[in-house]
Amino acid sequence: MAPHIENAELAVELSGLSKAYGDHLAVNKLDLTIPKGEIFGLLGPNGAGKTTTILMMLGLTEPTSGVVRVLGLDPARNALEIKRRVGYMPDDLGFYEDRSGLDNLIYTARLNGLSGEAARESAKRLLERVGLSAAGGKKVGAYSRGMRQRLGLADVLIKRPEMIILDEPTLGIDPKGVSELLELITRLSKEEGITVLLSSHHLQQVQQICDRVGLFVSGRLVACGGLEELSKSLEEQHAVIVEVEVDGWTEELRRELEALEGVASIRHVAEHPNGRQTAAEVACSSDLTAKIAGAVVAKGAGLLGIRRRSYSLDDVYRRYFEGGDTYGH
Amino acid sequence: MDIKALRTKLSGTITSAFQTYAKKEEKPASSSSAFWIMVQKEFGDHIRSWRFAILMGIILLACIGSVYSAVTALRSGSAAEQAEEGFRFLQVFTLSDGTLPSFISFVTFLGPLMGIALGFDAINTERSKGTLSRLVSQPIYRDDILKAKFVSTLLVIAVAILALGLLVMGLSLIVIGYPPTAEEVWRVLLFLLTAIVYVGFWLNLSILFSVRFRQATTSALAGISLWIFFSVFYSMILNLIAKGAAPSSTAGTEEVMDYQRLMMMLNRLSPSELFNEANMTLLMPSVRSLGPLTMEQVVGALPSPLPLGQSLLLVWPQLTGMIAATMICFGLSYLLFMRQEIRSRS
Numbered sequence: 001m002a003p004h005i006e007n008a009e010l011a012v013e014l015s016g017l018s019k020a021y022g023d024h025l026a027v028n029k030l031d032l033t034i035p036k037g038e039i040f041g042l043l044g045p046n047g048a049g050k051t052t053t054i055l056m057m058l059g060l061t062e063p064t065s066g067v068v069r070v071l072g073l074d075p076a077r078n079a080l081e082i083k084r085r086v087g088y089m090p091d092d093l094g095f096y097e098d099r100s101g102l103d104n105l106i107y108t109a110r111l112n113g114l115s116g117e118a119a120r121e122s123a124k125r126l127l128e129r130v131g132l133s134a135a136g137g138k139k140v141g142a143y144s145r146g147m148r149q150r151l152g153l154a155d156v157l158i159k160r161p162e163m164i165i166l167d168e169p170t171l172g173i174d175p176k177g178v179s180e181l182l183e184l185i186t187r188l189s190k191e192e193g194i195t196v197l198l199s200s201h202h203l204q205q206v207q208q209i210c211d212r213v214g215l216f217v218s219g220r221l222v223a224c225g226g227l228e229e230l231s232k233s234l235e236e237q238h239a240v241i242v243e244v245e246v247d248g249w250t251e252e253l254r255r256e257l258e259a260l261e262g263v264a265s266i267r268h269v270a271e272h273p274n275g276r277q278t279a280a281e282v283a284c285s286s287d288l289t290a291k292i293a294g295a296v297v298a299k300g301a302g303l304l305g306i307r308r309r310s311y312s313l314d315d316v317y318r319r320y321f322e323g324g325d326t327y328g329h
Numbered sequence: 330m331d332i333k334a335l336r337t338k339l340s341g342t343i344t345s346a347f348q349t350y351a352k353k354e355e356k357p358a359s360s361s362s363a364f365w366i367m368v369q370k371e372f373g374d375h376i377r378s379w380r381f382a383i384l385m386g387i388i389l390l391a392c393i394g395s396v397y398s399a400v401t402a403l404r405s406g407s408a409a410e411q412a413e414e415g416f417r418f419l420q421v422f423t424l425s426d427g428t429l430p431s432f433i434s435f436v437t438f439l440g441p442l443m444g445i446a447l448g449f450d451a452i453n454t455e456r457s458k459g460t461l462s463r464l465v466s467q468p469i470y471r472d473d474i475l476k477a478k479f480v481s482t483l484l485v486i487a488v489a490i491l492a493l494g495l496l497v498m499g500l501s502l503i504v505i506g507y508p509p510t511a512e513e514v515w516r517v518l519l520f521l522l523t524a525i526v527y528v529g530f531w532l533n534l535s536i537l538f539s540v541r542f543r544q545a546t547t548s549a550l551a552g553i554s555l556w557i558f559f560s561v562f563y564s565m566i567l568n569l570i571a572k573g574a575a576p577s578s579t580a581g582t583e584e585v586m587d588y589q590r591l592m593m594m595l596n597r598l599s600p601s602e603l604f605n606e607a608n609m610t611l612l613m614p615s616v617r618s619l620g621p622l623t624m625e626q627v628v629g630a631l632p633s634p635l636p637l638g639q640s641l642l643l644v645w646p647q648l649t650g651m652i653a654a655t656m657i658c659f660g661l662s663y664l665l666f667m668r669q670e671i672r673s674r675s
Contacts, residue, residue, distance in 0.1 A: 094459025
């Protein structure tokens, strides 16, 4: 039976996807498309339904309703074919602890149809690639968290996938390890043209490497797009924020600033122990950076720093997740 | 010119044939080979594990003990009345001098332990270690995981039991210096086969528990309690029922027969009873029937041992029963496992 290909350019196509566990709706009418070759970040707090969505893509759990197409294939019918072409790294991945990293990789390779010798070859090559060639002979039980994660990446790549799905790949590793891992993922994606779908609740990391992100809150995709796109949508609705750092902050200066046309509010952020240096956030309806700077200098205070805040994903994230239930419902 | 054209054509055909061959080579291996790879890996895991070493230690000790006990019994001549019928060699497996149980009672008792110990964490440890979710995301059929677990462990068990059985045979050959006949060898081999089926049942039961219970300890406990139930409490319960259901002393033959049949039926619900009946018949050729015999049936029968074929016919239902119980357990675990959602470590 020839698998039915709907759109060859799309790696993932979800429409109206829902999954219910009893009364609880884990995923609610999800529509999402990911083109081939993209790094897509699925961002959301714990329990938002990210893992459930991923499981449905791989045919590891059945959707309650809706359509899933991965590489043009239906997971309910061609699960084996999808698993052959898509690598999946679970969030809390485990290895056979009393076997070496190399053995673990060889096992996966052989399950994917490589013969004994070829499996050993490619396992060694991948260990080198993820920087574990020295530790390849050690038992996985002795691996650190970061090493496991890298081994996991090798494990996913050994089947030469067209797409990899990484569920919380950065969970529990130190910042240096995170940036190394992410760099590795980016390099692999660009060099080999692999589509990457990674889920995370750590936005800074996702922000670094993703082409596009989808924000996921309680089973719904509340926003989706490139970083600029998301920031823009945020800016339109929000006031401009100017961060200012002043040496010699006074109440008078505060009043002066508040009196400026267009300033909505001033928020004290931090005060230096010596009581003079202060950081503040000024919310205004338009870009008043220059005027604020002028006002501060005119008052005779020392202007230590001023910048107009550009929206990072952080703000987007905070707005959607910490803004409470008012969004996306 | 013709020849040249032919040659080009021929070489072209050969090249294309090679290419198709090469393509076939490249094709990902079929799922059956993935199955055998899993079996290989599981088999290796078992052999290397401490658990297996400990189990083998216990069973080896039991074997040596039972041979010793059988040999002392043989020497003291307690088997004289049976010995005249031949099959003296088989008595190594069934005889005991009273200090230690015989080989078959050791196998009846320790076999389930072996099955449970090798199977109780088959699925749930993979789940709790997070390897199951990695495994199911590989291009393999999910039922292959379950089948591979079962087949590999059964292979380990088969190797162990055959090795032990042959070890006991060899040991007794040295000690009593009395060679077995061909029929005796067959009977021992068939007995070992029944033992494998019996342990296979317990293995499957514990795999079922390992699918059902998320905690390895819970599933081990469930298996062990069932084992204790059948080996200790079941006969006690049967005794109670027997007392209650016993016909009065004035009851007719029909009533007594009905009662006997009922008790036997209940007894045979226990897998260890089935195994007992099977190995008794196989190792004691003088056993002619497993049910009650009326006087009419016994009249005219020669008190000679049964030939192998007849003994086999006699235990066929027991063997079928054990295999059926194994199948039921496997079917249930299959059903449970295929429906389960596998998330990492939950």
